[in-house]
Amino acid sequence: MIRLDRVSKTYTRAGGGEPVRALSEISADIADGAFVTIVGPSGCGKSTLLYIVGGFVPASGGAVLVEGKPIAGPGPDRGPVFQEFALFPWKTVRQNIRFGLAEQNVPRAEADRRVDELLDLVHLRQYAALYPKELSGGMKQRVAIARTLAYRPRTLLMDEPFGALDAHTRAKLQDELLQIWERERKTVLFITHGVDEAVYLSDRILVMSAAPGAIKADIAVDLPRPRRREELLRHPRYQELVIEIGRMMDTTA
Amino acid sequence: MIRFGPLIVLAALLALWQAAGMAMRVETLPTPLAVLPELWALFASGEIWGDLRASLYRLAAGFVLALATGVPLGILCGRSAAVRGFVSPLLALFYPVPKAALIPILMLWLGAGDLSKITIIYLSVTLPIVYHGQQGAAAVEEKLVWSARAMGTGRAGVLLRIILPASLPELLLGVRVAIVIGLIVMISSEMIVRQNGLGYDIFNAMDMAQYRLTYAVIVVVAVLGFVLDATFERLRRRLTFWAPERQDQLPTGA
Ligand SMILES: Nc1ncnc2c1ncn2[C@@H]1O[C@H](COP(=O)(O)OP(=O)(O)OP(=O)(O)O)[C@@H](O)[C@H]1O
Ligand SMILES: [Mg+2]
Numbered sequence: 001m002i003r004l005d006r007v008s009k010t011y012t013r014a015g016g017g018e019p020v021r022a023l024s025e026i027s028a029d030i031a032d033g034a035f036v037t038i039v040g041p042s043g044c045g046k047s048t049l050l051y052i053v054g055g056f057v058p059a060s061g062g063a064v065l066v067e068g069k070p071i072a073g074p075g076p077d078r079g080p081v082f083q084e085f086a087l088f089p090w091k092t093v094r095q096n097i098r099f100g101l102a103e104q105n106v107p108r109a110e111a112d113r114r115v116d117e118l119l120d121l122v123h124l125r126q127y128a129a130l131y132p133k134e135l136s137g138g139m140k141q142r143v144a145i146a147r148t149l150a151y152r153p154r155t156l157l158m159d160e161p162f163g164a165l166d167a168h169t170r171a172k173l174q175d176e177l178l179q180i181w182e183r184e185r186k187t188v189l190f191i192t193h194g195v196d197e198a199v200y201l202s203d204r205i206l207v208m209s210a211a212p213g214a215i216k217a218d219i220a221v222d223l224p225r226p227r228r229r230e231e232l233l234r235h236p237r238y239q240e241l242v243i244e245i246g247r248m249m250d251t252t253a
Numbered sequence: 254m255i256r257f258g259p260l261i262v263l264a265a266l267l268a269l270w271q272a273a274g275m276a277m278r279v280e281t282l283p284t285p286l287a288v289l290p291e292l293w294a295l296f297a298s299g300e301i302w303g304d305l306r307a308s309l310y311r312l313a314a315g316f317v318l319a320l321a322t323g324v325p326l327g328i329l330c331g332r333s334a335a336v337r338g339f340v341s342p343l344l345a346l347f348y349p350v351p352k353a354a355l356i357p358i359l360m361l362w363l364g365a366g367d368l369s370k371i372t373i374i375y376l377s378v379t380l381p382i383v384y385h386g387q388q389g390a391a392a393v394e395e396k397l398v399w400s401a402r403a404m405g406t407g408r409a410g411v412l413l414r415i416i417l418p419a420s421l422p423e424l425l426l427g428v429r430v431a432i433v434i435g436l437i438v439m440i441s442s443e444m445i446v447r448q449n450g451l452g453y454d455i456f457n458a459m460d461m462a463q464y465r466l467t468y469a470v471i472v473v474v475a476v477l478g479f480v481l482d483a484t485f486e487r488l489r490r491r492l493t494f495w496a497p498e499r500q501d502q503l504p505t506g507a
Contacts, residue, residue, distance in 0.1 A: 056399045074402040086396035090418045090495045100404035131495045151404055 001067065002030040002053065002155065002187065008061035008212075009048050021212035022048045025062065028206060028215060032154075033185040037192060037202040039249060045213030046191045047083075050157050053189060054080050066155075076104060079153030083160040085140045087132040093143050094119070094128040100151035118146040122176065138169040145173075149180065155187040163193065174201060175229065182226055195249060199223070199241045200232060207248050217248055283465045291469040301454075301473060308450040311367055312439045315374030319431065323379040324424065327386020328416055337387070344384060352377040353441045360446050370442040370450075377438040378431035385427025389420030422496040425489045432485055436478050451477075 009023040022045040030036050038046050051057040053064050055074040063070045066077065087096050097118050101111035119125040122142040132140055141161060148156065161177075162170040178201060181188060192198050198205050199221055207217040223237055232238050267285050274284030295301040329336045356373055363369040393416055401415045443452025451474050458466035 051399075054399065054403065056395075056402070074399065076403060076405050078403065080396075080399060080403055082396045082400070084394070084396055086394060086400050088397060088400075088415070088418075089497070090421070099401070103401070103404040103406050103410070133495065133497050147400075148403075153403075 001032055002189075003065040003068075004028045004030075004049075004053070004062070005065060006062035007049065007052055007059050007064060009045065009052060009057070010060045023052075023059075024212040024214050026213070026215055027062075028218070030187060030189060032187055034204060035181060035188045035190065035202045036204045036206065037190040037198040038206045038208060039192060039195060039198050039245065040208030040213065040216075041210050041249065042193070044208045044210035046208060047159055049213070050080070050159050050189060050191060054078050054157050056080070076100070076151050077153055078155045078157055079148035079151065081141075081144050081148050081156065081158045081161045083163055085132070085144045087140055087143055087147070089132045092129050092131055093124055093135070096132070096143055097147045097150050100147060104151050106151075114150060118150050121149070121180065122146045138165050138173065141165065141173065142176075145177070153186070155189065158188065158190045160191050160193065162197070170197070171229070177201070178227060195246045196242050199238055199245065200227060200229070205245060207245060217245075219245065280462075281464050283468055288465050288468045288472065291465040292472060295466075295469055295473070301470075304450050304454050305473070305477075307367075308439055308443065308452070311370045311374055311442075311450070312435050314367075314371045315439075316378055316431070316435060318371070318375045319379040319382055320428075323382035324386055324417075326379075327383040327424070327427075328390040328412060328420060330383065330387040331390025331393075331420070332412065332416060340383070340387075344380065347376075348380055348384070352438055353445065356442050356445045365446045365448060369446060370439070373442050374435055374438050378435045381427045381430040381434060382424070385430070386420060386424050389423030389427075390416050392423065393419040422493045425493060429482070429485060429489065432481055433478070436474075436481070440474060 004026050006025040006027050007023060008025055009021075011020040011022055013019060026049060028036075038049065040046055048057065052059045053071075055064075055071045055078065065071070071078075088099065091099065094115055097115050098111055101114060106114070116125070119128055122145060124139065124142055124146070127135065127139060132143070135143065141164075145161065162173050165173065174197060180186075188201075190198075190201060202221050205217075205219045205221060206215050207219065208214065209216040219241070221241060223232065223235060223241075271284050271286060274282050274287070326336075326340065330340050331337075352373055355376070356369070359369040359372055363372060397415055397419060398411055401411055406414065439450070440452035440455070443450035444456050447453050447456070451470060454470045455467055455474070458464075458470060
């Protein structure tokens with residue numbers, strides 16, 4: 001379990017301007033294997049919260065506990081997928097996915113097998129030898145996801161991973177992510193601007209309000225799994241949730 | 254047509270030189286056709302090789318030292334405010350100083366041999382390498398570093414396996430600038446500390462009023478500069494083909 005215990009963040013600005021209060025006393029328990037999504041207006045501190053959970057940015061107050069222990073920096077138990085992809089441009093698709101395995105000292109043969117598995121999983125096998133600059137946005141995003149899945153983090157931290165994609169690609173990647181999640185039951189902390197995406201994917205949605213960011217609502221998504229897109233879109237409860245959360249977002253913005 | 258652009262420009266320049274030489278008819282401006290036999294003789298007699306070797310040895314020695322120290326220093330500067338705090342004032346102080354002005358002092362301390370020349374080349378080419386290394390390392394997207402840290406990469410691993418390759422395009426632009434500066438300082442140090450080398454040849458020939466020879470050595474230096482730059486440029490492209498395209502800037506001379 002991941003526990004956020006009154007996590008606060010104030011950014012001090014290098015230029016000496018007013019400090020920015022990004023997060024104020026965020027508390028939440030994220031159960032193992034849960035798919036939890038954070039939605040909220042732009043600038044409310046969603047990314048900041050994710051970076052703190054990842055251990056990339058220190059909190060100014062409070063603590064993040066994994067299995068009861070406060071985190072000390074990043075670790076392979078929490079794998080990030082950034083909106084900017086953050087692929088290593090000097091490495092091929094295959095080398096990108098393999099990097100974390102090498103860093104974890106996974107034996108050669110096993111690492112190669114694992115990379116092949118992931119290339120198949122994200123349908124990129126025939127692109128394995130390409131460099132990031134030769135890939136489309138959707139392909140880059142798939143490489144980023146595969147690179148993080150490769151070293152088997154227990155928790156995925158995904159910051160608007162499908163934000164920059166066209167609707168068709170996004171729907172496809174959402175389904176791929178759900179399939180992976182249903183098979184491996186990782187804990188997922190997911191950030192999005194899309195209310196329908198949040199409802200489609202999640203067990204639970206945290207709605208944040210802005211300035212400073214705080215959790216305004218904690219909504220359980222009581223929709224059946226496994227989720228099928230066409231069924232779900234017609235499900236009255238799905239429509240209710242989308243409208244309800246959409247309305248909350250309007251009043252927080 | 255564009256492919257032949259450089260050749261056409263070269264031919265035009267030579268023609269202009271030839272025309273100017275023929276029009277002026279002075280000893281101090283021999284025509285290319287008059288310089289050509291001199292050039293031929295330089296290589297045929299083997300005279301030039303010793304000086305070419307001496308010059309290139311100094312350039313290479315200065316360069317290897319500069320890469321060995323400048324790359325780590327630049328990268329550390331880009332990643333650590335503490336290191337930067339010490340190094341940037343030094344950079345700011347030394348960058349604008351014409352390095353040739355330091356040659357007499359170095360000569361006093363280190364003698365008139367290779368050591369003073371290698372040192373001055375080293376000092377001159379280290380600066381752009383440190384500077385561009387710092388720029389490159391500071392500009393690395395932090396999410397690349399975070400991604401690696403999440404995979405368990407330690408601090409040294411991040412510097413070596415993330416920061417260094419990610420800074421390479423910028424770093425190599427610095428090296429290209431350094432090559433041009435290195436050539437300039439190599440020649441000027443040999444002109445000031447007369448011993449041997451291409452810079453010595455140029456001035457020596459001049460003193461003895463052997464103007465054709467002077468021009469011949471200048472041609473050798475120009476071709477050497479062109480070949481070094483072009484060779485390095487090919488290497489640079491091969492090492493950074495993966496980088497997203499950017500406008501290539503021309504090296505600035507010093
Ligand atoms: N490095 C930083 N230094 C100073 N202020 C920052 C920094 N990073 C973020 N902020 C501020 O913190 C607040 C929250 O930013 P954050 O990026 O977490 O928002 P967000 O909810 O992810 O927004 P978006 O939905 O647009 O991605 C903003 O007001 C932002 O200006
Ligand atoms: Mg964000």
